[in-house]
Amino acid sequence: MTSFQAQVIQNIPANRLVALAGIGSVENREYDKIYLKKSELGWIPDFVTSVDLEEGQEVEVVIKNNPIWNVEAAQRLPAGTLVMCDEEGRVKSYNPSQGNHVGYTTHEVEAGEVVSIVRKYGNMPQNQAEIMSFVTQSKESYSDLTVNELKQKLDEKGVEYKKNATKKELIELLEGD
Structure with missing residues (x-):
């Protein structure tokens, strides 16, 4: 277990994913200080908070390595x-x-x-080229599934679909098109 001090740059409610704020995120940045912000769409978060964090607050970040x-x-x-x-x-x-x-x-x-x-650890795409490769691989694998298998995958993801949807429509929903 390790810990360090950080400054919160925006209000973050409890039980939200948190990221380190990059160089362009903070005006008048102090280079010896660590800054935190809400994680954004598609990011791999650095932390999760169990309490509300307020903009400007100095906090102790404790890393427990909890999966x-x-x-x-x-x-x-x-x-x-x-x-x-x-x-x-x-x-x-x-x-x-x-x-x-x-x-x-x-x-x-x-x-x-x-x-x-x-x-999740490892085997995650880390850049756009890897993401495109991952998306391409996903598209190919869906075509081998039956309509019932596709519907089951959509149910698992909580995605709604029409009962009489075609295989093509179901695949498009799974791929996020």
Whole structure:
């Protein structure tokens, strides 16, 4: 376990994903100081907060190396759903075209509830070229599935679809088109 001091540059509610604020994020940046902000859509977060953080607040960040994070859900999420960060530092169903997944849910929750996620390590795309390769691989694998298998995957991700949807429509929903 390790810890360090950091300054919060925006209000961050409890149970949200948090990122280190980059050089362009802070006006009059002090180079010997670490800054925190809400993680954004598709980012791989650095931390999760269990308490409300206020802009300007100095906080002690304690790294416990816990593989389970408790994060607010942006939408209904079934158990076992791959999740990614949304625009507000919450988790939502993973969509390869929007960035990286950060883990998977351990139980079902409704939007606004806190869900435990098992953090994902390794084998995540880290740049646009890798993401495009990952998306291409995903598209190829869906065509081999049956309509019922595609519907099951959509159910797992909490994505709604028409009962009489075609295989092509189901694949488009899975790919986020």
